[in-house]
Amino acid sequence: KTQVEQSPQSLVVRQGENCVLQCNYSVTPDNHLRWFKQDTGKGLVSLTVLVDQKDKTSNGRYSATLDKDAKHSTLHITATLLDDTATYICVVGDRGSALGRLHFGAGTQLIVIP
Amino acid sequence: EAAVTQSPRNKVTVTGGNVTLSCRQTNSHNYMYWYRQDTGHGLRLIHYSYGAGNLQIGDVPDGYKATRTTQEDFFLLLELASPSQTSLYFCASSEGGLSYEQYFGPGTRLTVL
Numbered sequence: 525k526t527q528v529e530q531s532p533q534s535l536v537v538r539q540g541e542n543c544v545l546q547c548n549y550s551v552t553p554d555n556h557l558r559w560f561k562q563d564t565g566k567g568l569v570s571l572t573v574l575v576d577q578k579d580k581t582s583n584g585r586y587s588a589t590l591d592k593d594a595k596h597s598t599l600h601i602t603a604t605l606l607d608d609t610a611t612y613i614c615v616v617g618d619r620g621s622a623l624g625r626l627h628f629g630a631g632t633q634l635i636v637i638p
Numbered sequence: 639e640a641a642v643t644q645s646p647r648n649k650v651t652v653t654g655g656n657v658t659l660s661c662r663q664t665n666s667h668n669y670m671y672w673y674r675q676d677t678g679h680g681l682r683l684i685h686y687s688y689g690a691g692n693l694q695i696g697d698v699p700d701g702y703k704a705t706r707t708t709q710e711d712f713f714l715l716l717e718l719a720s721p722s723q724t725s726l727y728f729c730a731s732s733e734g735g736l737s738y739e740q741y742f743g744p745g746t747r748l749t750v751l
Contacts, residue, residue, distance in 0.1 A: 526680075528680060558739070565744070565745070566744050566745065567642070567728060567730075567742030567743050567744045567745055568681075568728070568730075568742040569742075570739060573739070613680070613681075615680075617736075624735060624736050625683075625736050626683075626736055626740070627680070628680025628681040628682075629680050630678055630679055630680050631680070
């Protein structure tokens with residue numbers, strides 16, 4: 525059973541536009557949530573991690589929110605660039621310890637066109 | 639910054655073939671992981687290790703063996719490869735356990751004909 529659902533599956537935006545990616549999950553407990561960027565043919569690179577019950581983070585043009593009550597997170601990308609073309613993966617960690625597990629979403633494929 | 643390398647980057651084999659995927663990390667991390675990534679699925683954990691000589695079973699271990707020879711090196715073995723094992727394989731490492739930030743290698747694309 526998929527415990528981390530991402531939407532949309534794919535998204536096309538024009539360079540300079542903003543976009544929002546969604547992540548809904550049913551993982552319990554939910555210690556933290558991390559967003560990764562995966563360029564085509566490459567590994568995952570961490571963008572941000574959210575920990576608090578209602579959390580917000582910002583990393584340049586990337587900003588993210590987490591609402592643990594709703595089990596929902598968003599990743600906002602402002603003023604998109606061609607280099608933002610990638611798959612964005614939401615990952616929920618169920619515990620903050622060595623016994624915890626990571627639960628991966630299938631990703632949202634973002635394509636930025638000129 | 640964490641450095642995790644994988645080899646080969648691409649591999650093609652036939653059904654029943656014997657394949658070894660290699661991973662090396664140079665960060666003195668205790669934990670290392672092997673994942674597979676398939677279209678429509680999130681990454682799935684195959685095996686992991688918390689030190690040389692240690693091996694822990696992940697969520698999708700069937701058909702895979704793994705060996706951690708040193709703190710740096712972690713190998714994934716497919717002794718009788720099947721087409722269902724065609725996938726993109728990622729190695730990762732972390733300082734602590736599974737919930738800690740993991741640093742990923744570039745991936746190995748394996749095709750089993």
